[in-house]
Amino acid sequence: MIDLRYLRIALLLVTALILPRALFAHEATLGVLEFREVRPGAFIGLWTMEPTVGADRVDLKVPPHCFLRLPELNCGEKGLVGQITIGNLGADMSAALIKIIPLKGEPRSYTISTANPVVTVLGTDAPTIDTWLELAKTYINYGIDHILLGADHLLFVLGLIWIVNGGWRLVKTITAFTVGHSASLAATAFGLIGVPERPLNACIALSIVFVGVEIVKQQRGEIGWTARYPWAVAVTFGLVHGIGFASALAGLGLERRLLPPALLFFNVGVEIGQLAFVLLVLALIWAHRRLDAVLPRWGEALPAYAIGSVAMFWFIGRLLIVLST
Amino acid sequence: MRRTLKHGLIATALLLAQAPAAEAHIVAIRLGDFYAGALHPFTDLQDVLLWLAMGLLAGSLGAARGRWLVALFPLGLLAGLALGARVGTIAANPAIDAVIAVVLGLLLAAGARVPTVLLCVMAFALAALRGAANASDLAPNTDRLLFAGGLACAGYAAITLIMALTLAFRGPLSDSSKDSSKDTSKDWRGIALRALGGWIAAIGLMMAGLAFAS
Structure with a gap:
């Protein structure tokens, strides 16, 4: 236990130095383009939500x-079938939703994102096996990206690893976090619960402050809630973080019939990213043990305060955004 | 032993999993400048070879000598990156990289007991050199703090894992308490490490040949 504290110090200090930049990490830059079929093979295109980069520059x-x-798109007798992509995806426009409203059949939506820059428009026979494969590719990648760019989620998981300190308790705790965020992600995506995004982001920051306080308590020899009931804390805050994950999906305006598989694949992506992060941290903990690489005792309290300070910085910033709107 | 091997495999897999993400620029578009900084060195053979050589050498010298690199190596990368960004792009010199690879490879092959201070100076200098080389891909719109953070984290994780894996491979005699009490370089594991040093030196020689020929 003792030989790990300085690894955690090093990890959290590095994280704390970088994470303040991620305050607006989840602010997506989206555009929505709608193609309405006016006669067979001929469409009228309209940006219903113009991207910040400007419609002309897409x-x-x-x-x-x-x-x-x-606004004209003509595909002739073959119809609008095949690959659509955007050549200049980047920081100014991270994703675009293409809505296709055919003369016959249901409207369809496709998401072009930096994780999935090419989408294949399917015929009226869809959904087919290709639809599912396309969805899996798109949303697993999107889930991985979301967790890897979600510095607040990763910092919370890092805090849990710090407090729980490995072993089966950690497996149970991470599983509880997964159960919590999966449940609320599904409930939010299906419209069973709804929480405004901005106050929610402030709450997510507060959850990390809570973990920071728990670490300080642990260092003082007090047994806090997280040390006593780690799974309960993980599942509770997992519920909060899951609603945050759902907001990322909501911004993409999915068709309702495609929501269940998209949700499943997105969650799989989130779990893959989270598991990779946990394994990396555990590998580094093992490496530090092997090297007996520890830092002086005087720095022991710094990371807990760093984690709390970063989270408070986020909280205040996000609260100001809430109050200013 | 099985537990050690299991941990080692996990760590190696994590390290290698980053390698296929070959294009740092694509990573920057998809995941931002932090991950671009973290993955950029893994797209350059010089970085991969020299980091590996330094980690193997430091790990083979034992925990007591190697552990300083956990902090010094990423700091060196940051210093080099800052220097490269401030004074303009410092073009990486393939001949210098090749010479460093030869020297590190030969030290590993010879089983040289490099003193701690010298090891630290070598590691910092190497990291600074490679940090400056990594500055070459800083675009005007790159967030330099995020890129630097990613590079430092990658350097820290890579050097720590390589050293720990080397120590684990060498077995329990390489623990710090027994670090200098018995020479392990003559058992098969030590010989394997020295052979690896020979390969690194040979690759360095080939790189030098290519550098001087072009």
């Missing part, structure tokens, strides 16, 4: 047999 590429000059 480098939209359509299947080769189609001719695009917005």
Whole structure:
């Protein structure tokens, strides 16, 4: 136990120095483009939500047999089938939702994101096996990206690893966190619960403050809630973080019929990213044990205060955003 | 032993899992400048070879000598990156990289007992050199703090894991308490490490040949 404290100090200090930049990590830059079929193979395109980069600057590429000059898109007899991509995805526009409203059949939505820069528009026979594969590819990648860019979620998990200190208790705690966020993610995505995004983000920051306080308590020899009932704390705050995950999905405006599989794949992606992070931290803990690499005792209290300070910085920043709107 | 091997495999898999993400620029678009900084060195053979050589050498010298690199190596990377960003792009010199690879490889192959201070100076200098080389891909719109954070984290994680894996491979005699009490370089594990040093030196020689030929 003692030989790990300085590893945690090092990890958390490095994290604390970088994480304040991630205050707005979840602010997505989206655009929504709607194509409405006016006669067979001919569409009228309209940006219903213009991206921040500006509609004129979006480098939209359509299947080769189609001719695009917005607002007109003509695909002839073959129809709008094939690959659509955006050539200039980046910081100014991280994702775009393409809605296709055909003359016959249900409207369909496709998400082009930096994680999945090419989407394949399917015919009216969809959903087919290709639809599911396309969804899996898109949303697993999107889930991985979301957790890896979600510095607040990772910091919370790091705090749990710190307090629980490995072994089966850690497995149970991380599982409880997974159960919590999966449940609330599903409930939010299906509209069973709804929490405004901005206050929620402030609450997520507060959950990390709580973990920071618990670490301080542990260092003082007090047994806090997390040390006593780690799974309960993990599942409770997992519920809060899960609603945050759902807000990322909500921004993509999925078709309702595609929501269950998309939700499943997104959650799988989140778990893959989270598991990779936990394994990396555990590997580093093992490496530090092996090297007997510890720092002086005087620095022991710093990380807990660093974690709390970063989280408070986020909380105040997010609270100001809530109050200013 | 099985537990050690299991941990080692996990650590290696984690390290290697980052390698296929070959294009740092694509990573920057997808995941931002922190991950671009973290993955950039793994797209460069010089970084991979020299980091590996330094980690193997430090790990083979035991925990007591190697553990300083946990902090010094990422600090060296940051210093080099800051220098490279401030004075302009310092073009990486393949000949210098090749010479360093040869020297590190030969030290490992010879089983040289490099003193702690010298090891630290070598590691810091190498990290600074590679940090400066990594500055070459800093675009005007790159968030330098995030890129630097990613690079330092990658350096810390890579050097720590390589040293720990080397120590684990060498077995219990490489523990700090027994570090200098018995020479383990003559058992098969020590010989394997020395052979690896020979390969690194050979790769360095080939790199030097290519550098001087071009």
